[in-house]
Amino acid sequence: xxxxxxxxxxxxxxxxxxxxxxxxxxxxxxxxxxxxxxxxxxxxxxxxxxxxxxxxxxxxxxxxxxxxxxxxxxxxxxxxxxxxxxxxxxxxxxxxxxxxxxxxxxxxxxxxxxxxxxxxxxxxxxxxxxxxxxxxxxxxxxxxxxxxxxxxxxxxxxxxxxxxxxxxxxxxxxxxxxxxxxxxxxxxxxxxxxxxxxxxxxxxxxxxxxxxxxxxxx
Amino acid sequence: xxxxxxxxxxxxxxxxxxxxxxxxxxxxxxxxxxxxxxxxxxxxxxxxxxxxxxxxxxxxxxxxxxxxxxxxxxxxxxxxxxxxxxxxxxxxxxxxxxxxxxxxxxxxxxxxxxxxxxxxxxxxxxxxxxxxxxxxxxxxxxxxxxxxxxxxxxxxxxxxxxxxxxxxxxxxxxxxxxxxxxxxxxxxxxxxxxxxxxxxxxxxxxxxxxxxxxxxxx
DNA sequence: CCTACTTCAGTGGTCTGACCACACATATCC
DNA sequence: GGATATGTGTGGTCAGACCACTGAAGTAGG
Numbered sequence: 001x002x003x004x005x006x007x008x009x010x011x012x013x014x015x016x017x018x019x020x021x022x023x024x025x026x027x028x029x030x031x032x033x034x035x036x037x038x039x040x041x042x043x044x045x046x047x048x049x050x051x052x053x054x055x056x057x058x059x060x061x062x063x064x065x066x067x068x069x070x071x072x073x074x075x076x077x078x079x080x081x082x083x084x085x086x087x088x089x090x091x092x093x094x095x096x097x098x099x100x101x102x103x104x105x106x107x108x109x110x111x112x113x114x115x116x117x118x119x120x121x122x123x124x125x126x127x128x129x130x131x132x133x134x135x136x137x138x139x140x141x142x143x144x145x146x147x148x149x150x151x152x153x154x155x156x157x158x159x160x161x162x163x164x165x166x167x168x169x170x171x172x173x174x175x176x177x178x179x180x181x182x183x184x185x186x187x188x189x190x191x192x193x194x195x196x197x198x199x200x201x202x203x204x205x206x207x208x209x210x211x212x213x214x215x216x217x218x
Numbered sequence: 219x220x221x222x223x224x225x226x227x228x229x230x231x232x233x234x235x236x237x238x239x240x241x242x243x244x245x246x247x248x249x250x251x252x253x254x255x256x257x258x259x260x261x262x263x264x265x266x267x268x269x270x271x272x273x274x275x276x277x278x279x280x281x282x283x284x285x286x287x288x289x290x291x292x293x294x295x296x297x298x299x300x301x302x303x304x305x306x307x308x309x310x311x312x313x314x315x316x317x318x319x320x321x322x323x324x325x326x327x328x329x330x331x332x333x334x335x336x337x338x339x340x341x342x343x344x345x346x347x348x349x350x351x352x353x354x355x356x357x358x359x360x361x362x363x364x365x366x367x368x369x370x371x372x373x374x375x376x377x378x379x380x381x382x383x384x385x386x387x388x389x390x391x392x393x394x395x396x397x398x399x400x401x402x403x404x405x406x407x408x409x410x411x412x413x414x415x416x417x418x419x420x421x422x423x424x425x426x427x428x429x430x431x432x433x434x435x436x
Numbered sequence: 437c438c439t440a441c442t443t444c445a446g447t448g449g450t451c452t453g454a455c456c457a458c459a460c461a462t463a464t465c466c
Numbered sequence: 467g468g469a470t471a472t473g474t475g476t477g478g479t480c481a482g483a484c485c486a487c488t489g490a491a492g493t494a495g496g
Contacts, residue, residue, distance in 0.1 A: 020448095020449070020450095021449075021450070022284055022449095022450095023288075026288070046475075046476060046477080047476080047477065048475090048476080048477095051451095056450085056451085057450055057451040057452070058451085058452085058453095059277050059280070059449095059450070059451070059452090060449085060450060060451080062277070062281060062477090062478090063280060063281055063284040063285075063450095064284075065477095066240055066281040066282075066284065066285050067281075067284050067285040067287075067288040067289075068288075069285075070241075070244070070285040070286075070288075070289070071285075071288070071289070076476095076477060076478090077458090077459085077476085077477080078457065078458050078459080078476070078477045078478065079457075079458035079459035079460075079475080079476055079477065080458085080459060080460080080475095080476065080477080081459095081475090081476060081477075082476090082477080106380065109379045109380050109381045109382075110381065112342070112379055112381075113379060113381040113382055113385075116338045116341070116342075116382075117338075120334045120335075120338065123334070124330070124334075161327045161330055161331060162327050163327045163328065163330075163331040163389075164327070164331055164334075167331075167385065171381075202424075203421065206420075238478070238479095239478075239479070240478095240479095264446075264447060264448080265447075265448065266446090266447080266448095269480095274479085274480085275479055275480040275481070276480085276481085276482095277479070277480070277481090278478085278479065278480080280448090280449090283448095294447095294448060294449090295447090295448080295487090295488085296447070296448045296449065296486070296487050296488080297446080297447055297448065297486075297487035297488035297489075298446095298447065298448080298487085298488060298489080299446090299447060299448080299488095300447090300448080437496100438495105438496085439494105439495085439496075440493100440494085440495080440496090441492105441493080441494075441495090442491105442492080442493070442494085443490100443491085443492070443493085444489100444490090444491080444492090445488105445489095445490090445491095446487105446488085446489090446490100447486100447487080447488080447489105448485105448486090448487085448488100449484100449485075449486080449487100450483100450484085450485080450486105451482105451483085451484085451485100452481105452482090452483080452484105453480105453481095453482095453483105454479100454480085454481085454482105455478100455479085455480080455481105456477105456478075456479075456480100457476100457477090457478080457479105458475105458476080458477085458478100459474105459475090459476080459477105460473100460474090460475090460476100461472100461473090461474085461475100462471100462472080462473080462474095463470100463471085463472075463473090464469100464470080464471070464472085465468105465469085465470070465471085466467105466468090466469080466470090
């Protein structure tokens with residue numbers, strides 16, 4: 001034990017900022033995750049240890065952790081610990097949408113944006129995908145009954161762009177939260193769309209996408 | 219009662235067991251806001267009052283409030299109170315991406331994504347913009363020395379889609395953070411690009427954009 | 437009467453310490 | 467060896483104590 005000196009201890013290491021402690025802790029956590037290269041599933045230090053290491057009260061640490069939990073970035077299991085979470089939309093979008101999206105314009109924006117992001121993902125997938133993967137995808141379409149979002153999730157993955165994937169994922173959650181769930185189209189339309197990827201022709205892909213979505217070809 | 223509830227994993231039938239207090243408080247708050255028709259700027263009850271009314275500890279109330287604050291849904295002012303925030307925007311992407319975006323490939327993804335988002339914005343702008351605004355933009359190009367990002371910020375605004383605007387804005391921030399600042403192109407190229415908007419021809423816009431960015435026309 | 441100042445109640449911000457419920461590893465017992 | 471107790475560590479929650487700050491009520495001075 002250390003001698004209990006009562007030196008003037010500043011909360012956390014931060015030069016006289018107005019930033020709240022819990023925000024600072026969020027920042028530190030992000031840094032920690034980055035520096036230690038923590039991946040989804042990894043464990044982060046316990047609340048008590050963080051409280052000590054960051055020189056803050058446990059309640060402040062908890063405020064930060066709870067916020068991150070609600071964001072879906074971490075996961076806590078009583079008796080075990082706190083873990084980095086594999087990102088998923090979780091309740092967050094649900095939460096936000098019930099709070100936010102009464103606005104009709106916002107709703108329209110979601111629809112519009114999702115559609116365009118999907119096309120972007122299709123373009124990227126067309127550039128990057130191997131013929132072999134296209135074949136596999138076609139077989140998958142044939143052999144499974146799937147939701148529309150499963151298909152585009154696959155496309156977003158094939159696009160091999162983490163940012164686009166995240167963006168699409170979020171938009172899709174919004175979509176669902178708005179009760180705009182897309183009903184699956186005909187398998188034939190999916191097949192045609194996938195075929196168009198092989199051609200790597202942007203205009204054709206766009207046309208097939210619009211066909212699938214039954215949009216006008218404006 | 220509440221037709222909004224979609225219910226995923228919390229059968230409200232037995233609210234005791236598996237629900238953390240702070241999550242329940244978030245739920246109650248949402249309900250309260252909905253029932254009392256609270257709008258941005260309105261004040262919500264103090265932490266102590268909530269703690270009493272909801273029969274929970276103040277720290278639990280705070281965990282809920284801090285989470286909502288980090289989400290940008292509420293705003294707290296010491297000595298004054300807690301207020302509903304004007305959150306028409308979607309800072310979701312912002313929050314998540316500041317946390318995510320760490321790996322090496324991320325840099326390449328940013329470049330790729332920004333480029334495609336810009337094209338999307340151009341398409342949208344082309345659809346929505348008035349001839350008069352195009353003229354004004356052309357004059358502006360002529361009469362000002364501007365940064366590339368100023369130009370595309372304008373385009374993103376003209377696209378009239380808040381989501382795209384946010385996404386572009388964030389990507390641009392990352393771009394700068396990664397020292398990838400785009401040097402302004404020739405005014406002539408901007409002019410040609412803007413001209414292409416008037417035609418509303420996607421292929422032409424894309425071509426002009428690639429010319430501006432000196433990308434191959436693959 | 438009207439300013440200018442003081443006071444005070446209310447609010448968020450933070451910390452501490454105390455329990456509880458639970459998970460897991462260890463030691464113990466049969 | 468396998469089943470069972472036990473111990474330690476973890477998150478979950480609460481209560482209470484200060485602090486810093488705001489705004490309004492109250493007060494003193496002009």
